[in-house]
Every structure is written in C-alpha cells, then in structure tokens.
Amino acid sequence: MTDECKGLNLAELIDLLEPVPDPAPISMMPQTAGWLWLGAILLVFIGVGYWKFLLWRRKTAYRREALAELATCPNDPQRLAELLRRTALSAYVRQDVAALHGPDWLTFLDHAYGGTGFSDGPGKAVAEAPYKKTGDGADLKPLIRTWIKTHKSAAA
Secondary structure: OOHHHOOOOHHHHHHHOOOOOOOOOOOOOOOOHHHHHHHHHHHHHHHHHHHHHHHHHHHOHHHHHHHHHHHHOOOOHHHHHHHHHHHHHHHOOHHHHOOOOHHHHHHHHHHHHOOOOOOOOOOHHHHHOOOOOOOOOOOHHHHHHHHHHHOOOOOO
16 A cells, blocks of 8 residues: 555545446447348338338228218219229229129129128119119118128239
8 A cells, every 4th residue: 555545544545446437338230240131131021011011002092982982972872883883893804894784793792792782682772773763872881881891802
C-alpha cells in the first residue's frame, strides 16, 4: 500500500477505486452467416406470402363488390337475378355461363355452390325473374348471398 492509503478505513479505500468500465454494447448483427441466410429466406417467404395474398384479394374482388351491391340492392327479383348473372360471368368463362337459362342455369348455380336452393328452393325465381314479374325477393337474397360467398370459381 502507498502512504496516501494508510490510515483510511475500508469505505474510503473503496471510494478510491477506479469505476469498472461499461462493457461494449451488444451488436444486433448476427455473428454467423447462417443467421443472415435464415433472415434472407424468411424475407423471401414473407414477400411470396404477401404477393399471394394480393393475388387472392384481386381474384376475389368481384365477390366483395357483389356482396356490397347485394347489401344495398332492394328485394326485387329482377335486380337480384341480374346481380347473380353478373357475378357468375365474373367468376366463370363467359362461353360457359352466358348462354345458360331456365333449368340449366339453376343446375349450374346449384353445382357451383354445392346446394339445391336454386333447383328446389326459392332460387327458382332467378330463372324467370328477368322475363316476368315475380313476387318479393326477400327469401332469395340470403340464398344469393350464400352463393356469392361459397361458390367455387372456375380457377379453383
């Protein structure tokens, strides 16, 4: 011990000590190349997933538009039949859908969503609504909403 430290008590000696330096900050950069590769692969997967999501959104945009129009559409069977026809023309090949009418149209609609609401239920009004005045379309609206939401498009 040096002479300047003689006669000092323990607390005073501790005060004379140099403070311990702070360690260097921890780097957030990965230390190995494997983490860089993993990060790059993760970014690629996120990019591909986002791209597929955008394609899906674009592919199903006609459904959202049809549902929005259906929500504001009155219970007029002629208007509902027209909306259903336009939605089907957006989802399927025009040559397969445009010429359908009557029972063939109803069968197509039933096969597209996997039910029988058009051939055997209130959907029968869809086949004749564009040509003659039919009753109220209140029971037709939920069926058309179900068809728009659940039909299998031509690309599926």
